[in-house]
Amino acid sequence: MSTSQRRLVLASASLAGLLALSACATGPGGSPAPTSTTVSSDQLLETAQPGLPNGRVIATGTVLDVAGDVQLCLGAVAESYPPQCTGIPLDDWTWDGVDGSETSGDVTWGTYAVYGTYDGERYLNTDPPIMLALYDPIRPEDPTDGVDGKTAEAELTTIQDDIAARLGQDALSIWTDRGYVWLQVVWDDGTIQDAADAEFGDGVVVVTSALREID
Secondary structure (H helix, E strand, C coil), X not given: CCHHHHHHHHHHHHHHHHXXXXXXXXXXXXXXXXXXXXXXXXXXXXXXXXXXXXXXXXXXXXXXXXXXXXXXXXXXXXXXXXXXXXXXXXXXXXXXXXXCCEEECCEEEEEEEEEEEECCCCEEECCCCEEHHHCCCCCCCCCCCCCCCCCCHHHHHHHHHHHHHHHHHHCCEEEEECCEEEEEECCCCCXXXXXXXXXXXXXXXXXXXXXXXXX
């Protein structure tokens, strides 16, 4: 792949992440949504602690290597040259035999589907990665079963702003669509979804994981 083609792939992936995060803009009045008074402080959305994946997972994003410090970025990537992002520390990564990378100074990067294991803080690469331009993922099931939500858009915007402010970078992306607030996090086994349901009610916030179990 030529340098210009690689830049196009990176720019497309970066733009998708930035567009997703752009939905976090403060809504009318900037007022945070009140959380449920029946939920204790250790059960709030920002304190929910999912269990760890049992086996291998797969994630798609930008691998950014700055002088040997390697991260897997699952959220937005700044479209600077070289790019910048904050991600999960990525262990056992090698560029040997890996196509699709670009280097500027001491920074090397590329966009890939990466197999590995996740311990809650670090990601351990276990298999050869697949260039994102060549990766054909299985379409995930729609957690809403195609049924639109019933919450008013103004309320969804207020909830979105509240969650974005409380989770910060733990919210990889957050937006409203089809009557729901959609929240993507690094990993959830249902714990974060349960916390969202307890605070905002069933069928209001849909939580999805950037990491998908494959074993």
